[in-house]
Amino acid sequence: MPTEIVACQCPHCQQEGDHPDQALHVWMNLLMSRLDEAQRRWYAALEAQRLGHGGDRLVAQITGLGEKTIRRGRAELHASLADCPDERVRRSGAGRTPTEKKRPSDSPGVAGTGDTRNGGRSDERAEVGPQ
Ligand SMILES: [Zn+2]
Numbered sequence: 669m670p671t672e673i674v675a676c677q678c679p680h681c682q683q684e685g686d687h688p689d690q691a692l693h694v695w696m697n698l699l700m701s702r703l704d705e706a707q708r709r710w711y712a713a714l715e716a717q718r719l720g721h722g723g724d725r726l727v728a729q730i731t732g733l734g735e736k737t738i739r740r741g742r743a744e745l746h747a748s749l750a751d752c753p754d755e756r757v758r759r760s761g762a763g764r765t766p767t768e769k770k771r772p773s774d775s776p777g778v779a780g781t782g783d784t785r786n787g788g789r790s791d792e793r794a795e796v797g798p799q
Contacts (some may be wrong), residue, residue, distance in 0.1 A: 672701065672733040673694075673697050673698055673701045674680075674697045674700065674701070674731060675697070676690070676694065676696075676697060676729070676730045676731075677695035677729045677730070677732070678693060678726060678730050679729075679730040680693075681730075693730045696711075696715065696730055696731065697712065697730070697731060697732075700712075700731055706741075706744075707753060708731070708733065708741075709733065709737055709738065709740060709741030709744070710741045710744065710745055710749075711741075712727050712728075712731050712733050712737070712738045712741055713726050713738050713739075713740075713741030713742035713744070713745055714741075714745065715730075716738050716742065717742060717745075724738045724739060757786055
């Protein structure tokens with residue numbers, strides 16, 4: 669079955685000239701073309717959620733999915749996909765790349781990285797130590 673990449677119908681992609689979202693929307697639809705029906709729904713729901721107000725409508729325009737479908741996907745996500753059994757259809761060529769950390773660390777000031785031994789307990793230890 670040929671995978672067709674949906675052309676985005678959002679206002680930004682319809683306008684003349686470049687818009688930073690255009691490439692993103694192309695990629696979204698590229699990704700969509702490789703997902704199965706349920707996965708598309710969930711991904712669309714996630715994007716819609718991220719966009720916040722009006723997200724359902726915009727993602728519907730981008731992906732060609734119905735808003736109803738996106739809402740359904742969101743409901744399923746909110747229900748922890750409880751009613752959606754994990755069916756791995758494609759097992760051949762399971763080249764799943766591990767998710768790489770591309771962002772700089774989320775928490776810049778990580779407290780206590782291996783510095784726990786300086787907790788002021790060294791005196792106690794000195795007493796017990798055999799000398
Ligand atoms: Zn677009």
